[in-house]
Amino acid sequence: MDLRGGDLSRLRQLNSLTAIRALRAAGPLTLSALADRAGLSRPSMKEVVDELTSLGWVEEVPPSPGTMGRPARRYRFRADSGHLVGVDIGGHNVRAALSDLDGHVLTETRQPVEPDAPLDERLAAIERAVSGCLAASRKNPADLWALAAGSTGVITPDGRIALSKAVPAWTGLDLAGRLREMFPCEILVENDSRLAALAEFRRGVARDARDVVFLHVGRRMGAGLIIDGKVHRGFGVAAGEVALLPELRWFDAPEHLNTCAAVPPGTPPEDAAGHTLAAARSGDPVALEAVGRYVDDLAVGTAAMVLLLDPQMVVLGGGFSRSADVLLPPLRDRLERRCVRLPEIRASTLGDECVVVGAIDHAVEHVGRRFFTPDAGPLPLSR
């Protein structure tokens, strides 16, 4: 339990934080508007803003003309006083994106990797991807405040890969440690499904929901949970492993799409499901039946989650969510029959960038938490 009482300086901290949050939430604001939102008087808010300006957090912008009376000075949060990187370490690609402190993406890069590439080559691809981002925006590693990386598999709280079925060579790697050697900033490592869920919650279709179930449907199945506005990790950081229970029929569900007769012979296995979904969209009855069997299985695990958590929204994401038009109607139908209350069911809109921007959002949250936690050490202030 938090038993810290308050000092005068704590009050100022609180008010500074409030000012920054208001500025981040609503863009450039005048002193009066800011004071109004925060419930402070104008003179007090001025003091706060002056301090924040001298610290480099806040900056004045030109006043908006054309108003009655003396134009008010306007201030904005200096989101560019630091930068963040998000990385998505996938089987075939490493994606990286550079953003400012508000999570606005400035640059994005992609580095292809062979699925069976050795460990060092994969790490080198990460370095190339991130360096590419930095170069494209004319930044250098010292501008980075935090780097968040997403990877499949079970990831320990200290950033090691406990188990990766998709990339076996990855298992046991101290990913956070290796990244820390590459970049001189804070390093965060997190499961990719959870980052995708976070992205949809922060900037995707689930923006207004507090409890979200994110379904990662693709060649592998996964789930990410947002509960009460926070990513749920679980005590052993293993939440969301629904696919491991045979009764929930998730693990083998994609097979229905892979082994469908509608797939032309000779198709590489990673493209088979895509063919089936495309054929189903154009009405092929064989493909439609395969999709039906797939959704039957998908719905069982999903219904379990919905009945257990009663979320506000279910978001369909991952590779197959491109075919949401084919998958959503039957999924809704199956769930309606099984659930007490059918939550909203939507398709992801973020697509392939889901995990990268989720990583960035993760870094944004992390920096936000550290804003005024004095014990955590100073942030790299810009001036």
Add this chain to the structure above:
Amino acid sequence: MDLRGGDLSRLRQLNSLTAIRALRAAGPLTLSALADRAGLSRPSMKEVVDELTSLGWVEEVPPSPGTMGRPARRYRFRADSGHLVGVDIGGHNVRAALSDLDGHVLTETRQPVEPDAPLDERLAAIERAVSGCLAASRKNPADLWALAAGSTGVITPDGRIALSKAVPAWTGLDLAGRLREMFPCEILVENDSRLAALAEFRRGVARDARDVVFLHVGRRMGAGLIIDGKVHRGFGVAAGEVALLPELRWFDAPEHLNTCAAVPPGTPPEDAAGHTLAAARSGDPVALEAVGRYVDDLAVGTAAMVLLLDPQMVVLGGGFSRSADVLLPPLRDRLERRCVRLPEIRASTLGDECVVVGAIDHAVEHVGRRFFTPDAGPLPLSR
């Protein structure tokens, strides 16, 4: 998002709250100890405590003798400045308990009710149970700050019974409204499994866990979730309805115990399961096999919850938890085979009083939230 900034008075509020929380957590404390815990100076803490004393929240107790130096004055939270009632509305009994603001139970009563009693009779039993508590402690309804009631079924946020399978006449009742007519205090209504989970989390075997799955095993199956230290209700207040998914095999699970050949003929149906469990404890192979099949089913739904949430602890509660010695070993065995990480699995220790004390804890939390939420109106101060 909370954008309220702070005034000096807010700081004082914060410090008052801190003082009260410290006193509630650690019993009578001296001024220095209190100041130390809260991070305030002694003179400031004195000011705070003086104010709280004059408001009736805090009271001085005799100093502890035998110490070096001048004896320090000691203060305690006046938990008796208000009272709370918890009610458990079960099929065969209505239980009520009266507690102080810290949730210490002062009196308990029980009123038997026929399972098929008409609605008004059940409501009358509630009134008798609560009045009995009040009378036994020489309190009157005006001393009550809050009454929390637990009932089976799906309960809407405003305290109506949306659906009750156990007590059909209950369905559609505006329980909160009826209780509000009986008692002039705040009324809370909540699902009983959730209250039981809360009780185990606040004062039972799950005290140190932040994420808990509570299994309500008995003639009906239910689940209550504690996630991140809070009861999880779900968007439609329908979380925990695992039994409704056939694939999770919860709904019919108790039948294995009811229809066991080890039950003597002529046993009333509500006692059958008890006989089976007793026979299993004494080694009857037929009963043991029935218990095995029961646990097989129980483990499927439980594994789904564990895999999805990765809780720190699973607590077995409800009527059958009296036979935890028979159920836990096989349950642990089944789960170990299915789960990534086996959480701690324990039996409830609160027994039949689980729901009543959970209701009290619910009321305690509610009052605690309102302590210094000025907008919510004043609390009934004692003097």
Add this chain to the structure above:
DNA sequence: CTCACTTACGAAGGAAGGCTTCATTAGTAG
């Protein structure tokens, strides 16, 4: 019983942060 020692109490003075008030200033409108 007295004196030294220990520890808490309580009053005084000072610093920090917030609030209100009011004359001043920089725009727009006619």
Add this chain to the structure above:
DNA sequence: CTACTAATGAAGCCTTCCTTCGTAAGTGAG
């Protein structure tokens, strides 16, 4: 050019907390 409007910035006040220091109320040794 003048009237009007709305933000600015300086002055003075109140609340809350901090530090400092002399005083009070116990214990324990001689």
